[in-house]
Amino acid sequence: MEITFYKYQGTGNDFVMIDDRSQTFPVSKSLIASICHRRFGIGSDGLILLQNAEGYDFKMVYFNADGGEGSMCGNGGRCVARFASDLGLFSGMAKFIAVDGEHEATVSNEVIELKMTGVTDVQQYEDYDFINTGSPHYITYVDQVEDVDVVNIGSEIRYGSVYGPQGGTNANFVEVIEENHLSVRTYERGVEDETFSCGTGVTACALSASIRNGWSSPITVETIGGTLEVAFAQTAEGEFGDIILKGPAVRVFEGSLDIPSTPIL
Numbered sequence: 001m002e003i004t005f006y007k008y009q010g011t012g013n014d015f016v017m018i019d020d021r022s023q024t025f026p027v028s029k030s031l032i033a034s035i036c037h038r039r040f041g042i043g044s045d046g047l048i049l050l051q052n053a054e055g056y057d058f059k060m061v062y063f064n065a066d067g068g069e070g071s072m073c074g075n076g077g078r079c080v081a082r083f084a085s086d087l088g089l090f091s092g093m094a095k096f097i098a099v100d101g102e103h104e105a106t107v108s109n110e111v112i113e114l115k116m117t118g119v120t121d122v123q124q125y126e127d128y129d130f131i132n133t134g135s136p137h138y139i140t141y142v143d144q145v146e147d148v149d150v151v152n153i154g155s156e157i158r159y160g161s162v163y164g165p166q167g168g169t170n171a172n173f174v175e176v177i178e179e180n181h182l183s184v185r186t187y188e189r190g191v192e193d194e195t196f197s198c199g200t201g202v203t204a205c206a207l208s209a210s211i212r213n214g215w216s217s218p219i220t221v222e223t224i225g226g227t228l229e230v231a232f233a234q235t236a237e238g239e240f241g242d243i244i245l246k247g248p249a250v251r252v253f254e255g256s257l258d259i260p261s262t263p264i265l
């Protein structure tokens with residue numbers, strides 16, 4: 001079976017994108033893991049199926065690079081909005097449904113603005129915060145983010161005794177550059193590695209920093225793959241709405257994929 005695929009990236013978080021409005025893509029964990037594999041496949045942090053959904057411009061179905069269906073992906077949401085715009089599925093503002101509920105997105109040139117799910121539960125501990133922005137995020141502050149061993153420390157947090165038994169978490173390391181300006185590196189669950197950027201992670205870090213430092217919206221966040229901006233409204237203590245994740249997302253290439261009858265991994 002041969003299918004056309006597209007590759008998109010948003011601040012270096014890259015995704016294989018498939019127009020699955022016919023719902024014929026043969027979903028299997030091993031097949032998706034083999035497609036995302038950086039040596040044996042196309043190579044990506046995840047795979048996204050764009051499907052039809054009644055009452056919406058489209059539905060986003062997101063899988064992590066390990067082939068498992070993930071929780072919400074912020075950069076993936078921005079990339080799929082760009083893909084839907086490239087397919088001509090909407091003009092102006094898109095309304096789509098994802099695993100964590102409804103989202104709105106606007107696309108102008110390279111910049112995509114994605115409305116994220118509201119946050120009602122910010123957990124603050126002595127040396128870290130924990131916030132679910134559609135995906136679970138552990139957030140800790142460091143002096144020099146470039147010196148952090150993100151993969152080893154991130155993996156200890158992800159599989160550790162607190163979050164491991166709950167399905168794991170993504171882990172973010174944050175350096176405050178100046179007021180309303182952060183630098184973030186993220187270990188991603190499901191990729192089991194550091195990625196160049198994590199949209200739900202960046203969002204969680206911006207909300208955490210706004211509480212810890214009393215900062216107002218918007219907050220600019222540097223990642224390895226580029227710059228994102230997070231705007232928000234604080235609706236009550238520790239509660240946020242109108243959260244907008246803004247930044248570039250672009251198509252990198254397209255190709256055709258021969259789906260083997262037996263996956264290669």
Ligand SMILES: N[C@@H](CCC[C@H](N)C(=O)O)C(=O)O
Nearest residue numbers: 070071073074075198199200
């Ligand atoms: N890269 C994503 C985060 C994806 C979710 C995560 N890996 C998980 O399932 O926990 C983003 O941009 O938000």
